Amino acid sequence: MNFLIVITTFFIMEAMTWLIHKYVMHGFLWSLHKDHHDHSHEGHMEKNDYFFVIFAVPTIILMYYGTIQNFNHWFYIAIGIALYGMAYFFVHDIFIHQRIKLLRNTQNPYLLAIRRAHKQHHKHTGKEKGECFGFLWVPVKYFKLFFNKINK
Template sequence: MNFLIVVATFFVMEGITWLTHKYIMHGFLWALHKDHHDHSNDGHMEKNDYFFVIFAVPTIILMYYGTVQNFNHWFYIAIGIALYGMAYFFVHDIFIHQRIKFLRDTQNPYLLAIRRAHKQHHKHIGKEKGECFGFLWVPVKYFKMYFSKNK
């Protein structure tokens, strides 16, 4: 049962990520997310990187609470969130934005679709008129662009 809680939480996080990205990061916390779109920061860190802490704190609290409560469901929910956060870091920061040069020349259709959808998202410098707010699931048209090439 605990494994199912972790897996379900991981997949539910995609919807939460979409909502958070569209309505919070492109909403009232745009001041933190803006430099991720307009690249106004000259350093390696962006204000946008503070979201790592903002999202990690509730996960740590859930993990702690679930641990002191004899590893109840809150602990396993926190594990699912943490795994999603790790996937987000590897795909978004390392693969898409190449903070560490890795998989630069991939021909994997799924990874190419994710990268293309993210580029489409970054086409919009302002907080309005955005698209592709998801992370692991992107609109089907991007999958078709790359999966059809392999036939």
């Protein structure tokens, strides 16, 4: 049962990411997310990196509360959120934005589709008219771009 809670939470986080990215990061907290799109920051850190703390604090609280309650469902929900956060960091910060140079020349269709969808998201430097707000779910059209390229 606990494993099911972790996996379900992980996948629910994709929907939550889409909603938070579209309506919070491109909404009332655009001031923190803006430098991620227009690259107006200096150095390696962005204001956007504060979202790590914003999302980590509730997860840590849930994990703590679940721990003192004999590892109840809140603990396993926190584990699912934390695993999603780790996946997000590895794919978004390391793979897509190359903060650490890994998988630069991958030919994996899924990873290439994620990278293409994210590029489409970043082509808009303003907070309006965005697209591809999710993270792990990639619209089919980005896979088609890869497979059309191979078939030519």
